[in-house]
Amino acid sequence: MEAKEYTEMRNLLTGYLAEKKLRRTEERYMIFQNICSFPGHFDVCMLHQQLEDNNYHVSKATLYNTLEILVDAGLIVRHQINTKIVQYELRKLADTHLHLICTKCGAVRELRDSTLKTDVDNLKIARFTPEYCSLYIYGLCSKCKYRMQRSGR
Amino acid sequence: MEAKEYTEMRNLLTGYLAEKKLRRTEERYMIFQNICSFPGHFDVCMLHQQLEDNNYHVSKATLYNTLEILVDAGLIVRHQINTKIVQYELRKLADTHLHLICTKCGAVRELRDSTLKTDVDNLKIARFTPEYCSLYIYGLCSKCKYRMQRSGR
DNA sequence: TTTACTGCAAATATTTTGCAATATC
DNA sequence: GATATTGCAAAATATTTGCAGTAAA
Numbered sequence: 450m451e452a453k454e455y456t457e458m459r460n461l462l463t464g465y466l467a468e469k470k471l472r473r474t475e476e477r478y479m480i481f482q483n484i485c486s487f488p489g490h491f492d493v494c495m496l497h498q499q500l501e502d503n504n505y506h507v508s509k510a511t512l513y514n515t516l517e518i519l520v521d522a523g524l525i526v527r528h529q530i531n532t533k534i535v536q537y538e539l540r541k542l543a544d545t546h547l548h549l550i551c552t553k554c555g556a557v558r559e560l561r562d563s564t565l566k567t568d569v570d571n572l573k574i575a576r577f578t579p580e581y582c583s584l585y586i587y588g589l590c591s592k593c594k595y596r597m598q599r600s601g602r
Numbered sequence: 603m604e605a606k607e608y609t610e611m612r613n614l615l616t617g618y619l620a621e622k623k624l625r626r627t628e629e630r631y632m633i634f635q636n637i638c639s640f641p642g643h644f645d646v647c648m649l650h651q652q653l654e655d656n657n658y659h660v661s662k663a664t665l666y667n668t669l670e671i672l673v674d675a676g677l678i679v680r681h682q683i684n685t686k687i688v689q690y691e692l693r694k695l696a697d698t699h700l701h702l703i704c705t706k707c708g709a710v711r712e713l714r715d716s717t718l719k720t721d722v723d724n725l726k727i728a729r730f731t732p733e734y735c736s737l738y739i740y741g742l743c744s745k746c747k748y749r750m751q752r753s754g755r
Numbered sequence: 756t757t758t759a760c761t762g763c764a765a766a767t768a769t770t771t772t773g774c775a776a777t778a779t780c
Numbered sequence: 781g782a783t784a785t786t787g788c789a790a791a792a793t794a795t796t797t798g799c800a801g802t803a804a805a
Contacts, residue, residue, distance in 0.1 A: 472759060472804050493794085508762040513795065521705070526740075529682030532770075533793080549730050552674070560727065568721055569739065574713065576744035577702050585736045586722060587679075591729035625779050625784060646769085661787040666770065685795075686768085 455485055458524060458541070465522035476507050480515045481524070489559070490528060490536040523580065530585070531555055540581065547584040553593035560586075608638055611677060611694070618675035629660050633668045634677070642712070643681060643689040676733060683738070684708055693734060700737040706746035713739075 462481055466473050483499050484491070491499075493512055500507055516537060519525045526543045528536040530550055544566070546559040569582045589597070615634055619626050636652050637644070644652075646665055653660055660668075669690060672678045679696045681689045683703055697719070699712040722735045742750070 470759095474760065474804075476761075506762090509794095510763080510796080511761055514760080523705075527685075529685070532680075532682070532688060535685060535794085549727065549732075552676075552733060558730070562725070565718070565721055565725070568718055569737075572715070572718070572739075574702065574739075577711070577739075577741055578747055579702075579739050579741040580705060581741075582737065582739040584722075584738075586725075586727075586730075586732050587734055587736070588730055588732040594731055623784095627779070627785065629786075659787090662769095663771080663788080664786060667785080688769085 450485055454541070458485070458539075462519070462522060462524060465518075465524075471518065476511050477515050477518065479505050480507065480512065481519060484519070484525065484537070484539065487539070489542065490538050490557070492534050492536050496537075526581065526583065528583070530557055543583070544581060547586065549590070550585055550587050551590035551593055552587050553589055553597075556590050556592075558590070603638055607694070608635075611638070611692075615672070615675060615677060618671075618677075624671065629664050630668050630671065632658050633660065633665065634672060637672070637678065637690070637692065640692070642695065643691050643710075645687050645689050649690075679734065679736065681736070683710055696736070697734060700739065702743070703738055703740050704743035704746055705740050706742055706750075709743050709745075711743070 459478070459481065462477070463473065465471075466477070479500070480496070483496060483503065483505075486499065487495070493509070493516070496516075497507075497509070497512060516525070520527055520537075524540055525537045526540050528538060528548070530536065530548070546561050547565060549558040549560055550556070551558075565584060566582070569579070569584075572579070612631070612634065615630070616626065618624075619630070633649070633653065636649060636656065636658075639652065640648070646662070646669070649669075650660075650662070650665060669678070673680055673690075677693055678690045679693050681691060681696075681701075683689065683701070699714050700718060702711040702713055703709070704711075718737060719735070722732070722737075725732070
């Protein structure tokens with residue numbers, strides 16, 4: 450990510466904390482900084498590990514607390530594709546793609562497609578102010594389809 | 603739901619079980635029958651309660667097992683809108699709408715809209731065979747927007 | 756100085772698993 | 781008759797909560 454973009458998002462966080470009268474703690478900024486290093490989806494464990502690797506220890510409670518704040522601030526989005534793991538992603542990244550999920554093996558692929566996003570932006574919805582959207586397309590990935598055809602279903 | 607539709611879906615289940623060499627147990631059919639009585643989203647607890655109310659007891663293990671089969675069979679879809687509750691819905695119902703989720707209060711509203719679903723159907727995606735899609739639009743519901751404006755943000 | 760935030764550990768909630776009994780094929 | 785499926789209870793996992801100490805405003 451470009452330094453400029455990072456600074457911009459960091460400022461958004463600062464603005465949000467100020468607006469909500471929340472404190473600007475080192476933990477919150479460190480967590481956000483580490484999140485920015487992920488190129489795609491991440492979960493709580495990965496984030497915790499990433500912080501430990503950088504010799505920065507935070508409790509699970511603080512992690513969860515901060516993630517909620519970041520979601521509310523609109524800086525990250527939450528994905529819950531399978532039952533077990535809740536994943537997050539920088540909102541900035543999520544806005545550029547939709548998700549293809551294999552119903553067989555669970556593999557998730559990202560697909561850049563602007564038309565659908567534009568369609569959503571153009572939707573006129575009564576009594577609702579859209580902020581962003583998540584689109585998940587379920588189906589068969591090529592590997593699983595091939596495997597099924599070979600085994601005769 | 604119409605009796606004809608129910609019979610059709612029941613037959614799909616039978617076909618799926620046969621294809622996968624899974625057994626046609628009374629529990630599986632009773633669970634599916636009870637699911638069909640829900641007009642919208644439901645979770646594991648609601649389903650369990652519904653079965654108990656009809657004097658039909660099944661273990662949680664069987665419930666989870668059967669729900670997974672029904673998802674794999676394409677008869678129901680899984681929604682994980684907030685962290686806490688995993689919800690399910692008849693695929694047939696889910697296909698007719700998309701979800702508006704308030705980022706403030708968490709309220710979920712269903713919106714019937716065929717254009718987006720059609721757009722998705724028309725998408726040409728390499729190395730992927732779509733089966734169905736879930737679209738979630740996050741934003742502010744009218745109540746929360748009104749409340750925010752009154753409180754001056 | 757006030758009190759929001761943090762870390763830790765315990766509590767909670769949900770889903771999974773092991774195993775003996777049972778029912779399907 | 782062989783074995784997939786069930787129920788039950790225990791185990792595993794993820795997230796939340798209570799509380800005392802710490803740090804931001």
